[in-house]
Amino acid sequence: MSSLVQSTIEKYGKDATRLMDIITDIKKELGVLGKGEFTEIADQLGLSSVEVEQTYSFYHFFSTDSRAKYNIYLNDSLVSEMMGRHEIAEAFEKSTGTKFGSISSDGLFSLHNTSCIGMNDQEPAAIINGTIFPRITTYRVRELIQQFRAGKEVEDMVNSFGGGKNQSDLIKSMVTNNLNRRGAVIFSNYEPATTLNKLKDLKPEQVIDEVKNSNLRGRGGAGFPTGLKWDFCTKSPGEVRYLLCNADEGEPGTFKDRVILTEIPHLLFEGMIVGGYAISAKEGILYLRMEYDYLKDYLNAILDDFRKAGWLGKNACGIEGFNYDIRIQMGAGAYVCGEESALIESSEGKRGEPRNRPPFPVQVGYLNKPTVVNNVETLCSVVKIIEKGADWYKAMGTKETAGTKLLSISGDVKYPGVFEIEWGMSIDEMLEMAGATNVKAVQVGGPSGRLIGQNEFHRTICYEDLPTGGAMIVIGEHRKILDVVKNFTDFFIEESCGSCAPCRYLTVILRNKLQKIIDGKGVTKDLDDLVMWGEQMKKANRCGLGQTAANPVLTSIENFRSEYETRIEKGKDFDTKFDLNKAIQNSSRYVGRFPQA
């Protein structure tokens, strides 16, 4: 038994549900885990070794080999590509002398692709040993690698601090906030603990009623009424309940939670306390994506302040019998963990595979107890609703969508960043606000949302019309729509958990069809297949990822059909483009035959 495994497991009280943290800590030391570690961990936790291995292999930041001294994860999201990722990737390969997916022969560098890291407003960006390097240029790549070769540490290469709290001692990051527009709710004037002070005069039911009256809807994208969710949870049988906050914003193009977590984490933790009080939760868990690991120490320090101030712990907020604390659960790189039941599974130390529903998390959630999972922005809104009242909140926004929304705007715009708007703004206004001209398309709500063209720019952002979790990717006139769609489809292939066969296979088949069309080999049948098979994805998959994975294909064909049609062969219905000569090439060479097929 290695002492590292032993001490790590003891640190987490030999608790198998903390497997994520256990693997994270051991991996930080070893860079890679093997059968030996799986067995050791399994023996100690009372699991089988495959249970440990399957959790390990599921997550991107676990399963990638990071034994090099400098492990470089370069974002491969669409906006990263738009901002010149290709040249950066080439520069990294050239200067490190290794390819993506491998480690350099001197053991100094490993290169990995990674899905959107929440830095779309400052691409191309990479994570090197946990430190974010935004706005990378080819010059910067050469400089970094040169200095690393000369023995510099990653921290030594942090040559500027982003604005605001990014400069604080516990963050010291180059990430900039780009908070371009403050609104009336989330980024309004904030006096910490105003709401917490009010809490002891309110019954939990009163808190729920106020939130219900405010018509607040979940900000993750689905828009479920928050008050109702809390109500359902409290009515589920059982004394023990949990509140989970979803800070796993993995939808490519969204980065609003990053700014909240950096600038106003007090507001979020206050929201987690209000929510925890409303549903009488035993514990609150902030599920933080691994990409935001650089904020962890800072957030933990604030939680300590909260404990010292009596806002957390025994009789929290001075309320007799309200014993409540918050802990941070780190993710490890899996988009699907943003789905609430997958997030719960992951928090329990398992693969982040979505659960079957019903039962819903409010009935059977974390550790099989009734659980509320709320978005970061939702919980922040709650604090202001309790402070200023439901009527104040309801007065903003549209009839069915109250309040404000944080938009993460990126792509071909002059001012990428976070904008807090009132619901009901039109896309045209939004583009004008962010300084975007000559726009061909907008991806509303990230890859799982809708790709809309100019004929829909009059539509308004709200649940009655264009719902969104806040990711707005602006695509300029000079871009090719099919490249956009292919990047998104590649993303879903990478992030599919593989549980449902249609999501596991059809995503690949759709990508291959797309590639065929991009290569100029497509025929009419390919286009028809894309639509017909894409529709199946909505019906045949268990969770939101699979159900929406064909959205880029479907909405782009709906709105940009001509971009497909100009690339397919005219007057030809069907052609698989099977190439017999190519198919026999390898075996002919191996057996020593060079025939005409």
Place this chain on the structure above:
Amino acid sequence: MSKPIVATTSLAGCFGCHMSILDIDERILQLIELVDFNKSPVDDIKEFTTMCDIGLIEGGCCNSENVHVLKDFRKNCKILVSVGECAIMGGLPALRNNIPIEECLHEAYLNGPSTKDANPDKILPNNEELPIILDKVYPCHEIVKIDYYLPGCPPRADLIWNALVALVTGDELKLPYEVVKFD
């Protein structure tokens, strides 16, 4: 009116689907009333002698000959049906698809338990009479257009029968649960 003409073939299959065709038992008497056969192992006609109405394909394509035969069927049949798992998805032979063809050949002829010591000259089959193995096993619809698919390993005799009758008579295909369940 002359009877519709059927052709059948087994590509990279095990002939199990053809056995399943024979499993229609006494209905084989009805079958010969209903259709004529052309190129098929059933009557041992080797080459197409006329344009056919229905082609039943068993198996996917694992070598160059399979591809030629399949294309020949497409040319000579108005309707092509992929019969069974291998024709539809590659089936068991497609298990090799994740292994490079060089490794497959090496294992089969140079390193396998039955060939390791029996092939001292390390001969690989390369006579020009032989079909050439493809880089992987392809389902039929990745080579030519397939009109219908009959799932199963093999598809039940009743499914094949119902489908044939439906195609010939133009009636709706009957698909009760019993004919498409696989256990």
